[in-house]
Amino acid sequence: MKPRATALARSQNSRRESAEPVGASAEPRAIAQELEADVGYVLRRAQLAVFADFTSGQRGPVSRPGQFAVLSLIGRHPGLSQAQLCEALDIKRANLVAVLDRFEALGLARREPSADDRRANRLYLTPSGERSLQAAREAQREHEARIAQLLGSAGRRELLALLQKLRELGKE
């Protein structure tokens, strides 16, 4: 594996060696050109485009992907605890609490003290939360269909497989 890594390093090195002052009229994409070969940079830009498309398709009170994930898992697993939800989504407790406070204020979800552990809250959707979830899922399916239309369904599957592999980074 070492030789390939070194060849990659060398090609990136020559790409980046020289300074190129730009005029005031330079194109934004030309200015950031050298970052377009960096997986992290392109991944972040793509993620922001995908999140924006998701949000633009939502019409109800749940408009952001993170909110959708929380609503979706509570709907799927009624009685889930806050701790389980934090761990499953790998989000901070404070962030989850902010989402749940908003859901409670909107009448979409409720917390109930657990029977076996009174410090733990169990989470449930209200009937209104169930309806919001159905509507949000409908819009989410249209969003995924737009992605499949853009990449082709084989391309979409290939992308998911490559991204799943990437999540193994730093796990060995």
Added chain:
Amino acid sequence: MKPRATALARSQNSRRESAEPVGASAEPRAIAQELEADVGYVLRRAQLAVFADFTSGQRGPVSRPGQFAVLSLIGRHPGLSQAQLCEALDIKRANLVAVLDRFEALGLARREPSADDRRANRLYLTPSGERSLQAAREAQREHEARIAQLLGSAGRRELLALLQKLRELGKE
């Protein structure tokens, strides 16, 4: 294209129909299982893994991908304005200002009023900023090599192509 989108919607629909209460000992990944087919969710998890790997490989004052992008573009295009940098990276002015304040405090970059437009600042690296950029690039190349090792170089190229396509979402 319509039939494919509908078939996708139907398969996701059945996947999500039923509620599955989980016990206190359920695996986090099993709880979030239904989200693993959503491009946005998997993309976000992969992006966080890639950013964490990037940061873990950096040893100098520039440890986060956003900081690296800013340092990198100033180094490549000396005299770039703040407005150009914001537009090229699609970041908010306030976020860029925070990064530049930090770079100035660390002696890595300086702002100079532009000769043609006194309200605009032009950006330059200091010699110490140049050295930090070289070190950060070296660590960044090792990070990209780890990605190439995980996906294979063909897989890495394929991923970049699919992500670039995804950025077209919502642009028509």
